[in-house]
Amino acid sequence: MTSTGKKVLIVDDDPDITLALAAMLEDEGYDVTTIDRGEYLEQLPEQNMPDVILLDMLLSGVDGREIARRLKQQPATRHIPILMLSAHPNAAQEAEKAGADDFLAKPFELDELLNKVALHLHSSA
Amino acid sequence: MTTTSSNSSSSQKARKLKKHPSQTYIEESQNIILLLNRQGHITYASPALTQLMGYVPEELLGRALDSLAPRDESRILRIILKEVQPSPGRTLKAEVVLRCKDNTTRRFEGSLTNLLEVPGIEALLYTLSPVREGRLAPSTGWHNMGATDHFVQFYEHDDFLLHSLSGYVAAGLAANEGCIVIASAEHLRKLNELLQTQGWDIDAASKEGTYVTAEATEALSWFVKGEKLDEKRFSRIFGGLIEKTAINRPHVRVYGEMVALLWAEGKQTTAIQLEDCWNNLQHSICPFSLFCAYPIRSFQGDMHSPSFETICHQHSQVIPEESYTSLQSPDERLRAITHLQQQALSLWGEIAERKQAEEKLRISEVRYRRLFEASKDGILILHPHSGSITDANPAIAQLLGRSQEELIGQDIRQVLLSRESTKAETFLEELQQKRFLHYDSLFLPHPDGTPQYLECVCNLYKVDEHELIQCNIRDITERKQAEKALRKAEARLRFLAESMPQKVFIARPDGSIDYVNPQWYDFTGLPAEELLGWSWLQCLHPDDKEATLQSWLHALKSGEPLEIEHRFRRANGVYCWHISRAIPIRDDTGQITTWIGSTTDIDEQKQLEERKNAFISMASHELKTPVTSLKGFTQILQRRLGKNADSQTLMFLNRMDSQLKKLTALITDLLDISKIEIGKLSFHKEPLDLDTLVQETVQNVQEISSTHHIQLQGSTNARIYGDRDRLEQVLINLLTNAMKYSPHADTVIIRLDRQDNKARIAVQDFGIGIAPEHHHNIFDRFYRVIDSEEQTYPGLGIGLYITRTIIERHEGQLWLESQKDKGSTFYVTLPLYD
Numbered sequence: 034m035t036s037t038g039k040k041v042l043i044v045d046d047d048p049d050i051t052l053a054l055a056a057m058l059e060d061e062g063y064d065v066t067t068i069d070r071g072e073y074l075e076q077l078p079e080q081n082m083p084d085v086i087l088l089d090m091l092l093s094g095v096d097g098r099e100i101a102r103r104l105k106q107q108p109a110t111r112h113i114p115i116l117m118l119s120a121h122p123n124a125a126q127e128a129e130k131a132g133a134d135d136f137l138a139k140p141f142e143l144d145e146l147l148n149k150v151a152l153h154l155h156s157s158a
Numbered sequence: 159m160t161t162t163s164s165n166s167s168s169s170q171k172a173r174k175l176k177k178h179p180s181q182t183y184i185e186e187s188q189n190i191i192l193l194l195n196r197q198g199h200i201t202y203a204s205p206a207l208t209q210l211m212g213y214v215p216e217e218l219l220g221r222a223l224d225s226l227a228p229r230d231e232s233r234i235l236r237i238i239l240k241e242v243q244p245s246p247g248r249t250l251k252a253e254v255v256l257r258c259k260d261n262t263t264r265r266f267e268g269s270l271t272n273l274l275e276v277p278g279i280e281a282l283l284y285t286l287s288p289v290r291e292g293r294l295a296p297s298t299g300w301h302n303m304g305a306t307d308h309f310v311q312f313y314e315h316d317d318f319l320l321h322s323l324s325g326y327v328a329a330g331l332a333a334n335e336g337c338i339v340i341a342s343a344e345h346l347r348k349l350n351e352l353l354q355t356q357g358w359d360i361d362a363a364s365k366e367g368t369y370v371t372a373e374a375t376e377a378l379s380w381f382v383k384g385e386k387l388d389e390k391r392f393s394r395i396f397g398g399l400i401e402k403t404a405i406n407r408p409h410v411r412v413y414g415e416m417v418a419l420l421w422a423e424g425k426q427t428t429a430i431q432l433e434d435c436w437n438n439l440q441h442s443i444c445p446f447s448l449f450c451a452y453p454i455r456s457f458q459g460d461m462h463s464p465s466f467e468t469i470c471h472q473h474s475q476v477i478p479e480e481s482y483t484s485l486q487s488p489d490e491r492l493r494a495i496t497h498l499q500q501q502a503l504s505l506w507g508e509i510a511e512r513k514q515a516e517e518k519l520r521i522s523e524v525r526y527r528r529l530f531e532a533s534k535d536g537i538l539i540l541h542p543h544s545g546s547i548t549d550a551n552p553a554i555a556q557l558l559g560r561s562q563e564e565l566i567g568q569d570i571r572q573v574l575l576s577r578e579s580t581k582a583e584t585f586l587e588e589l590q591q592k593r594f595l596h597y598d599s600l601f602l603p604h605p606d607g608t609p610q611y612l613e614c615v616c617n618l619y620k621v622d623e624h625e626l627i628q629c630n631i632r633d634i635t636e637r638k639q640a641e642k643a644l645r646k647a648e649a650r651l652r653f654l655a656e657s658m659p660q661k662v663f664i665a666r667p668d669g670s671i672d673y674v675n676p677q678w679y680d681f682t683g684l685p686a687e688e689l690l691g692w693s694w695l696q697c698l699h700p701d702d703k704e705a706t707l708q709s710w711l712h713a714l715k716s717g718e719p720l721e722i723e724h725r726f727r728r729a730n731g732v733y734c735w736h737i738s739r740a741i742p743i744r745d746d747t748g749q750i751t752t753w754i755g756s757t758t759d760i761d762e763q764k765q766l767e768e769r770k771n772a773f774i775s776m777a778s779h780e781l782k783t784p785v786t787s788l789k790g791f792t793q794i795l796q797r798r799l800g801k802n803a804d805s806q807t808l809m810f811l812n813r814m815d816s817q818l819k820k821l822t823a824l825i826t827d828l829l830d831i832s833k834i835e836i837g838k839l840s841f842h843k844e845p846l847d848l849d850t851l852v853q854e855t856v857q858n859v860q861e862i863s864s865t866h867h868i869q870l871q872g873s874t875n876a877r878i879y880g881d882r883d884r885l886e887q888v889l890i891n892l893l894t895n896a897m898k899y900s901p902h903a904d905t906v907i908i909r910l911d912r913q914d915n916k917a918r919i920a921v922q923d924f925g926i927g928i929a930p931e932h933h934h935n936i937f938d939r940f941y942r943v944i945d946s947e948e949q950t951y952p953g954l955g956i957g958l959y960i961t962r963t964i965i966e967r968h969e970g971q972l973w974l975e976s977q978k979d980k981g982s983t984f985y986v987t988l989p990l991y992d
Contacts (some may be wrong), residue, residue: 053794120786140786143790143797
């Protein structure tokens, strides 16, 4: 798996989950950035766009679904694959409706996470 | 004097005789007048009979006179009869004792006269006057009916005249007397016929000169020119004829219609002259008896009264004076008796007719009687005026618990209306007025004490001029008691409906509401009319209307019970959740007659449930979050330590991971339960290859199992339409259960095949098994097999419940075959997708 240097943005308001996710992906050689509020996504630097976004659905502040919608509306971010995560029931359909490219239910298997991230990086490349 | 002064008698019906004034006298007489035939049988009785002896005249007709007397007195009557019967004109008087109807006896002075030879009467006349103290018996004797008698008869119908005439002539022929008949051609012809039918050889008698006839018009022409009568010619012709006929014969009888003919032609003077001529002839030549007949219609009105009287006066006296002292002339007396005889004859005719009618009646009576006897309804026949029972059928006897004989003669009011004094008082009066009465419910306990209700219909009607009352009576006790029970039950139900907290409704088979209990008014704040029919729909939440209507119409159409949850608007505008249930009520034929339903307020329950589900949903989310990070860290550690850590550390990490999986599964199950509860378990169905799905799932489950080998056998080769994740959940649940409950076995078999055009999956273990009594409940929520002897197995008791729900939502079936200690096989079938 050649993932070195690929930029992964993690948006989650639970610090432990963020920490675990980051560790998993960094162990695989990804360039990981974490933020805990969706609003920050609006100030993404144009020169440093992530290659994939892991987005929690139920965020404090602006909801993950709303963020996904906005990202998919903006030309600059439309192409970035969004992998939505949630522990909420029925979240898969909600994610699809909001425009997310994929969904991962919490709690998840490590392999499943890595597979999905790799899949989206590969297809968008 | 007047005779039949008003109507033309010819216009009257045959035999219906108009009452003659003198007849009226007889009918009003204080004496009983009887006419007897030659054998002494009564043919007529005057109305005084009723007053003096208690009989209705008709009762005595045809009875022998001596039967009226008590046994020891009847001999006297027989002696009198024997004395008088052979002697025309003979009268005998004697005091007699007669038996009245009420069996008392009464003493009369009787006077029997032989009028058998008098044409138009031909009867024995018996006059009975009650004996009073100190009364002197009349002493005047009867005139002997002599050889020169001159009879006159007034007749209304030819039949009557011919009957008299044939009797007159026949008696003459029988005594070898000469008979001369001067009559109209028609009368002659009829008379001859009549005599021949009586067995007389007319031709022989004519040849011998015993029977001489002449046509009246022709005979008149011999001595009458215009209105002028030649008495000499008359005397010569008829005197000669009579004298010639008298030779070698004891007597001569003459019948003449010439006077009547003249009278009818309007030649009254000539007619009276001819009468004189006849009288003169009687005195001048050999004795003969003369019979003249006059049609009464010729004497209508008062116009000819003097002439009529003249004729009457010319007749000889044959009727005893003292019998009818108030009738001045003997003619009146004669005519009075003649009329009686005419009436008597007509009466016989009527009786004959009646007998014929009675025969017919008897046949219909037999028929009626059978109905009467066989009728299930009780029938009573009553006397119209007294209300006493004259007939009763077996059914009524049974109904009233009394014999038919007991009932007859009883008063209906005591038999049937003993408990209904108001009805009893007005019974007859009302029936006479309306001719119909209907009592829909009479309370009359059976003599054995059991309560009994009767329905009674009474009709007053005429049969052959006789009124009678018929009462049809039916036992309606059962119906009445059923009604009573129904009313009681109804009252009970109404009380229940009105006192229970639930809203109750009753609907017609078409679904429209025709009753709502007061709870509906209280809740909706609307009056009944705004809830009945289909108006109640306005109280439903707009979102629930369509579903409610659909369910309701489906129930009405299919006859299946209704159960639906929906919101009704309270008077304050707030919608509250309710559950409505309704069941159909059917009649004996299975037809739905009505729907009964209840609507229960479940709003509080509903809210509580919603809060509970929201809580579970939130809790599962909150639980999953720490599990996610725990699992994440565990997996990072597994991976980082993978190559360098000792085997025990790795084993601990694996255990942590598998426990976390269990924890995740439990949380998922909990969440699913709450979703099922609120009906929000969602499915994402798509066409699937079932065999592949099973293979993948088996592989995944096998990976985490170190104790059992899962054997996959057969295939379904089926595509189905279903939710991949949910079906996977079912397979995982069945396989993990199989392993969990067969701790001492090492194999689980999963078999794929088809059955009845369905895909079938069987999961078989070789474990502890399930006793049959648990088979039914094992798929229920929170149900766990509790067995004190067995070791306990952890779990929430919701896995099979979720499994069943998922399979049902796929229109599939789930069942098990199992015996305790022999393992279990769970079967799932799913419909094919084509």
